[in-house]
Every structure is written in structure tokens, then in C-alpha cells.
Amino acid sequence: MSSLLRGVKLRLRLPAGKKRPPEDSVALRLWVLAAVLVGEVAVLSTGHFGLPTAVLVPLLTVVAFVVSFYRRREKNYLIKALLAVGALAALAVFFRELLTSIYDTRVPLARLFLWVQVIHAFDLPARKDLSYSLVSGLVLLAVGAVLSTSLLYGGFVLIFLLCALGALSHLKLSEARERSGGGLQSSRGLARGLVLPGFLAVVAVGFLLFFLLPQRQSMNLTMLPTSAFQEIAAGFSGEVRNPDYDLPSGDPFDGPPRAITQDSYHGFNPYMDLRSRGRLSDEVVMKVRSEETTPYRGVVFDEYNGKGWETSAGEEDLDTLTSDGPRYDTLAAPNVEPAEGPSREVSQVFHVERDASSVIFGAYHPETVFFPASGMKVDPYGSLRAPYEVPAGSTYSVVSSVPNTNPEQLRTAGTDYPDTLPEEYIDLPEEGLSRTRELAGELTEGASNPYDAVSRINEHLKEGYAYDLSIAVQQREMDAVEYFLFEERRGYCEQFSSALAVMARSLGIPARIATGYNPGEYNPFTGFHEVRAQDAHAWVEVYFPGYGWSAFDPTPGFDSTPWQYQETGNLRGSAAFLFLAERTGEALTPALGPAGSLVRGSPGSSPPAYWPPGAFWRAAAGSSCT
């Protein structure tokens, strides 16, 4: 055999493609490098990557661009071979990571894109390769756009846009030079005269397009995001745990009302004291991507004791759900009340921004939950409990079947309540509520059905009582609802809701209190509803035979029937404009404050009040439960 091969020279002949001329423009390479770096840092800034990746990726990219420039006239066979190996390794890591986080492929995919970008940057001899790199940078920016929850991401978008436009201009210049056979004409003045004005024009037109762009908030995905999955030891209680409140050993309603912290709502506990509330901060606690602006329900209270509310469901009533992955189906929980009547599906993704209680929020009635732990609990009301106090940085998703009834249907629901409906829903203390019962009877006189009765009470509360968070702790020893209705006559959302629930119960209509968060302020740029601590809220759930539980909100300034579908439209332009106007007004506050005082002669007036769009925005947004 060796004699046969003797004298035979094996020549490796690579396919001869059209050789692209090497790109000599340093300016072009710098623009592309800047754009790519911005794309990479944008992805890395989302916080899903460790320090080694965050340092190595930009560093290696810079090195790669330098190597590419100095070796642009070489064949680089060895480098190409090494890059191929590197690409295969990155792909292998991607698939391995994919197997461990199959429910959220965004981070593995982003990591793959990052390393492919780095690998590709080592082989950029020609203009076309640089343009591919630019597109790759844009893809990275888009990946970061999916991952990011922050308004600051807009900075990356703007800087990338500037760099990309500079790169595009220089790509064109290089192309024209090559076509004309000319030398390196100076590109001086291009950045200042063309790129910068072009950037400003694109930003202006881009905003206009963004305002006009139909923006559906749907999430047509079969797998919704969660943070990293973790195994949890079995045997957790499922009791609501709130890091800001220590549960008392005895009766929580004994003695005077407890102090309320401004960072955490006292309604996210196993009990809710109506006698005091306090003011909550405006710190963002969650960012929620939601298909609809529905309230995020957390805890349900069904036992009223004259001072507050408790949950009757004990530890034994909770269903434990376990899973090898982050997906849970509440249909598998036998104790959970079933969804009744027509419904619509609403998906919500929650990004927890601040250490929170063990409550898992979601629109009522949750059906599919993506939670990053091997176990969770669900109470009979469909409220979800995490096995731990949910730390900041956690992500989970909930798909709910939201009741989709209309008033006409509820009016015909009747009063034929099922025997399986617990008695707790109509139980009231025997004493201390005589005036309340009397008022309920007066208000609903002539009402032919529970829906009309509840609606009348709801409207009465909205119109007849003031919403006030500054009221003092309950002074008199009496029923909390009676104190609100007949003594104080103003109060906070828990008191309004309790009044409605108690009056409904006094009429034999099953009702309970739900606490959670309002949808929060929609940020049209991130697509997230920013939920602040002060968005914590309480409302009432009323049972209608055949249609299940529907929500009512008697607090002034809030939507009376939050379960009803509200067409928000896809054109979010006005929201974006008003959002910007509000932010601009806030930013200009220090500068406009003194000027506003001079003009109006009212030192205390808030500048956004005379910043017209800001004022308009506040009028449109209405008040919040603060």
C-alpha cells in the first residue's frame, strides 16, 4: 500500500469562491465594533449572565476585531478551523443548557448568540463580513429587548442605533469607494454632518412609528418564562409568609392594631386587620407582562370577625403540587374550587423586583403556572403559594381563565347556590352589624337579583364615602365595618371592600375579600406593568350560581367590575406619549419648581401639574390605592 501511495501528493484544495477585497477602513470597523459591543452589553445588562461571561464577551470581541483587522489579507485557515471548533462547542453548551431549562430557552439562546458573535468577530476580513456582524449585533439587541425589564434598556437601543447608523454610512462609503476604484477619500464630517442628524431624525420618526404601531400584548407561547428551576424539600406548610411581618403566636386581633410597614402590604398575610393601614411606598415590587390589565390576585379572606379578615382554609385544605419541571396545572388539585361559566385565557409573566411574600400572584382563576421550584401549594380559592418567600430576581408565569361574563348573564344567575359552597361565605358576626344590615336592606330594596343588589351597594359606597389613606387608627371599640360606614365615613380600599362584602353577606349573597395588586402603570417601552408597593389593593369577589366568582370594587376611583374585559386597543401611542410626558414633567420638576411658584404664586404646587401632558396624564390615569 505504501508503495502505491509513494509519490502521490495529497493536496487540499479548498473551493475557490469569489475573493472579497479586504476592508481597510478603520473608521468602519470601529463603528461596527461599537455597535456590536453595545448589543453585547445590552444583553449582558439583563442580569442573566455571570461575571465571567460579562467580562470575557466584550473583551474577546475587541481582541477579535483587532486580530481581524491585522489578518484581513491572510487566508487564516488555522483561525477558521479553531473558530469552527469554538462554534461547535458553543452549540454543545447551548443544547446542554437547553435540556436543563426547556421552559425558557431565552437565556441559553442569548448565550449562544453572544458567543457566536465573539467567534464570528475573529474572521471579519471584508466589508460583507462586517455587515453580517452588524446584523448579528442587531439580533443581540433584539434578544436583550426580550430579556430586559428596565426602562434603561432604551439607552442601549439609542446608542446601538447611533453606532449602527454610523456603520451603515461607512459601509456605503466603502462600497462606493470600491465601485469607483477610488482611494480612501476622507470620511471627515460624515459623523457630524450625516450620522448625527440621521440619528436624530430616526429617533423622531421611530417614536412616531412606535406610537402608531399596533402593539398586541398577547403571549402566544406554549412555554412561559421562569427563572432557574430549583429543587425544594417537601413538607413546607403553604402558609402565607411575609418577610416584613412576624406572625403573632396568639390571636392577631387581640390588642391594638399592629404597625404597618410601608414597603409591604399587610394584606399578604394569613389575616388582615381593618383597623389600621398606613401608607405604602412607591417602590417597584413587580414588573408584570400581562395580556390584559387585570388585578393580580394573591390572598383570599373568607372569615370576617368584626376586626378584620382571616382565611378559613387550613394547612390540610391546601393541595400540594409537585413537578420535575416548572410547569403546574391547578386542575390536578382536587380541593381547588372549579372555574365556572364562560372565561377567557390571560397570560401573565411576573418579574419580582423586591423580596416578597410567599404569595404567587395571578389573575383569577389560575390554571397553568410556570414556577421555578419543584413544589408549590394552592388553596381552595385558587390562590397559589410558593414554598419560600419569593426573592427579588425571580420570574414566574401564570395562565388564568378569567371569568368572561356580562351583567345580563349575572342578573339571570339566580340564588340557587350549590350545597358545596362553604357556609363561610355568608357568615357574619352575630353582633355589631345591625346598622350595616339595615343599610344593606335599604340600599337593595326592590333589587330583583343579587347582581343588581351588589351593584347598588357598590355604587353607594363609591359615591357616599371618601377615599382617604390618612385616617387615623380606629379609635372606638366597635365593628370595623360599622366604624367605617357610620363613624369615620372615609377610609381605604380594605374598608370599602369589607363594607361591600359584609353588606352582601347580610343579604345572603356569598362574598369574600381578595387582596393583591392593581395592574400598575403600563410602561409602553418595556411592555411591562410596573407594580409598586402602593398598588396593593383589596376588592370583593361575589359568587353567582353557574358563573362562579366575579370581582367588584367599591373603592372610589377604581373600576367597579375589574373582571370584565376592557378593550385597550393595540395602538398604544397615546400611552407612550403620555408616559413620556409624565416622565419629562418629573424630570423637569427641579427646574420648573421655582418658575412655577413665580408664575402661580403657589410654592407647593407640583410642576407636573402645570406641565400640560403630565397633568393630562394624571387626569386620564385616575387615582391609585395609596
Next chain:
Amino acid sequence: MRRLLKPGLLCALGGVLYLIATNTGAGWLYVVSAGIGAVLLLSAIATLWSVSSIEVSRKAPARGVAGEPLPCSLTVHNRGRLHRYLLELRDSFGGESGGGVAVRVAGGEAAEVRYMLESPRRGVYRDGEVRVESAAPFGLFYGRRRIRASSGTTVYPRTFEVARLPDSGAGARGDHSDASSRRGSGGELWGVRDYRPGDPARLVAWRRSARSLSGHPGRLAVVELAEETRPPLSVALDLDPRAPAAAREVAVSAGASLLLRALADGREVGAGAGPENAPLPDGADREGVLSWCAGLQASGPPAPGSSVEVVPTLRGLRPPGAGTVVLVSCYEFAGPGPWMTAQEEREHVARLRADGRRAVLLGPDVAEPLELG
């Protein structure tokens, strides 16, 4: 279509990102999609604006030679108030195209773009079209205008060194070694002899005859002329439009080379190139010959069967048959054509010779009489 590839791909990418946004609710993706849309929209509009209010003028040498680089320049005048960027100029001039890029032209000002026409073609050029393109600001779409720019440039044909011209007919017959000692039809006096029937009346030496009348009544004397040592040269060019352009150019170059050599030898020259072209003006000098050759158009051949002799005679007092006719046919360079085969051309030359002309055929296969340098 190829030019729409880049914006098409970007548009598709923006569409895909938008679709992803509608399925994930990612707000920033809407922003990115809107940004891409804005870049596309502005690019399309700005490119059209970029080439508006632009005027172009050309500077080019008055004379050039085919195939030899011709330095030219275009001056871009921006009549608008705002700067224009990335103006790409492509000049179709001198049968070639050249151009360059004006990176920035300030409002109300002008910028010059120099370029070299590497291989201009023979011709007389009075104007040419300049294509002004701009893909500013982002190179995605192209705005384009075609502007006529005038300039007078004559590109002479390329000429070759001609070693020697065709021998005269007498020389070819070989009866004298010294051309100046031969009787002929030239302008110099050879001698006087008695009249023979058939001698042209213009050659009668009347004074001598008068003197003869006194001594030898009834005898006329006629002047005998010496044979011309520098016979006139007549060039007939066949520039059949059906022949390849390159072959026609070689024919023109060869003809011009012959004519210039003849002029250099002090010969009288004449030339013709078919019915589409005027004949070479009488008394043309070197510049006249080159200018005439520069302006030659492809010309249809005479009808089959008729003579292909385009310039059969030289004007003046010379009798028919004086001088040499060189038939320069593009078919000799491009191969046999539909009009006259190589054999037919040779037969035609033979017929001219039979008429008493000194006729030769010029082509790459003919070693004599030319040696092209």
C-alpha cells in the same frame, strides 16, 4: 432588484421582530421594530432628496488617444442650502465610464471628483451622461439622477509605427533600380520627345513645338514626365457596421497609421470610409487626418457587385491610376463577413491592379507592404 436586497432583508428582520413582539409582549422589541421602520422610511426619502439640487460639469482634455488613460474630473455643484453626502458619480464619457465619490458637498458649494478614463474609445465627444447616485444617509436605498454634462474631447485612434509604404507599381515591375530615373506621370520633367498619337494634349510642349515648326514643320513635341518618387496614397476604409467594433477600430487605426506615414513622407493623401462618412478633406494635415479618423462612423458597404473602391482617384491633375490605393477592411481583422470574403477582397485588389492602379490589401495576414510597429 439586487439593490433592494439589503432593505428587503432589513424589512423582513423588522417584521420578524415585530411578530415576536406580538407573541411575547416584549415592549422593547416594538421599539426596535419601529426603529428599523424609521431607518427604512428615512433612507427611502432622504436618498431622493440627496440627489436633488445637484448639477454636474465635466472637465476633460480636448484631445486624447484611444486606449490611453484620459484624466477627467467632474465638478458637483450643490445648489441646495443643506449639505449633501455620499454622492456617487458615474460618468459615461469617451466610450468608457469612470467616476468617484463626493463624500460631502456643502450647501451652495462645489466639489471636484477626479477620475481616470483608463481606456477611452476613438470618437468625438461633445457631451455625456453623468449618473449621480446617493445612498445617503444609510446606504439602503438609492436616489439617482442622470445629468448631461458637456465637454469637447476628441479621442484620436490609436496609431502604429509604419515601417514603409507600398512600393509603386513601377518598382514592383522592377525595370529600374532608381525610381527617380524612370519615366512616369509624376511632376518632374524627364525629357522632351516627339508627339505620339494618344499623348494627352496637356503634355504638348508648345514652345518647343513652335521652335520645331520653324525647323521641322509638322512635328509636335511633348514633355515626358519622370515617375513620381512619392506617389500619393489613397486609403479606402471598410467599416461595415455588421463587423465587430474592435475590428472596425483596428481598421481605422491601420488607416490612420498609413495616412500619417504618407504625410510624413511628404505624400499627398486621400481617404474615404463609405457613404456614411465624408471623405478626408483635401490638404488635410496630421491633425486633420486624426480628427477625420476620430469622427468616423460605421458605414454600410456598397451594394454587392459594385466597386468597393471608396476613393478611386485622387483629385488634381494626376491621371487615373496615379498613386496607391490601400483597402483597409475590417473583415481582414475580424474574419470573413457577409459582404465580401477574403478571397473576394483579393480578387478586387487584382482588378484594381489590372486597371493600372497600384492596389494593396491591408490585413494582419499581409506581411507586405506594412510592418506595423
